[in-house]
Amino acid sequence: MPRGADSAAPRPRTGRRPGPTTTRDAILAAARRRFAEVGYDRATFRQIAAAAGVDPALVVQFFGSKQELFLAAVRMPDASGVLGGALEGDPATAGTRVARVLVGWLDDDAARSVLIARIRSAASEPSAAELVRQAATEQLAEVVRHLGGDHPDVRGALAASQFVGLVMVREVVGVEPLAALAPEELVELLGPTFQRYLTEPLALDG
């Protein structure tokens, strides 16, 4: 676990803000936005501290390193729980429900920043790539297992590839027609792809 990433973070000594939790949350929110906007390599302690209204030294005091700040900022606590909820109901429409959860994250400011920060940063920073790898091989493969599909690792990775590509093309690169579509339109376009990857017969035993 990153140093200072839990509630036992060191109490800052400047006293500029009411309490350490508030300051810490402000730094994390600023870091999340910055990592989402420019990716891991171009985000700096200085910019993040300025956006949070604190001294850069305080960011270092709280989080130690950029990697620890990144890992604390891009936590997504209830991902598997939310995806689990999509599994209730008819398995034949699970793809649409999974698409609705994933696209819904892009419609929520905090979740959207976390996802964009992770995926943008995965292009160069191994600790970010590891988070994306885990989402593909653990969370989405777990969805496949719940649905009773064969080859959960391959199916999870295929579903991850479509979602990661959506975030890259729609949010990072900003390809206009996808950026302009309403969330529910995206769900209808992507639902059958997730349905096929997660549950339908695939040529995997050839």
Add this chain to the structure above:
Amino acid sequence: MPRGADSAAPRPRTGRRPGPTTTRDAILAAARRRFAEVGYDRATFRQIAAAAGVDPALVVQFFGSKQELFLAAVRMPDASGVLGGALEGDPATAGTRVARVLVGWLDDDAARSVLIARIRSAASEPSAAELVRQAATEQLAEVVRHLGGDHPDVRGALAASQFVGLVMVREVVGVEPLAALAPEELVELLGPTFQRYLTEPLALDG
């Protein structure tokens, strides 16, 4: 056009290699590999020069800036021609042929480096993001127009999202089950997705 990116590149004065074209090609090949391995921000003139066996000053002399070197290194001259070839034949199986071209690029060292370098770099460098945007909105949308599909921009962007995500998950993040699949297995898994995005009825007029 990037300075020095055509055949009229300035002749290097060191005379270390037989001729400017050979030196230039060695620099471009080294740059392509390095941008693919670590992305735009972490690639340096110094590393690229060392890999090409030349002085860093010569790289600057040839290409001027990192952005110009990047744009020269990640050219992919015949993409639209190759994709065009996939359009001949039965439109009902065009998705598989497009998948075969795209997956085939990942099986070719030079094309693979170009694609990974572009997509990895698109996460932080706007000039790389622009190349990905053009591929989605021009080359893949053109495929849709050839196939007579409606909404070519949305269809092209959806197809691009699946391919960009494949490169991210398989090549950049390195999710094992996808990395281990044979190219023709990938073609069979992805073909129906491209078929649907490129030609089949989509809920786009709601």
